Amino acid sequence: SLWGLDPEGTSPTSQFSIIDRTNSVRRLILTEGGNAFLGGALGTSGANATISAVGGSVGIGNNTAPTNTLDVNGTTRVRTVNQ
Incomplete structure (x- = not known):
């Protein structure tokens, strides 16, 4: 099969984890501690995750331990900010 649980x-x-066997990566990781990761290398808990939800914070871009509510590793673009 191309996918594995x-x-x-x-x-x-x-x-x-849901594993993409074709590309040898974890596409979705759910941990017992309530954390969730999209993407990540096999054999790891969210390493190199594209999006991480850890302890109420969200990290985007290879961020397994976001330290702020929104933690972006890379550039951002905000089009509109309403107060």
């Missing part, structure tokens, strides 16, 4: 680990560090 991977429940792994033991409490408190278990996680569930």
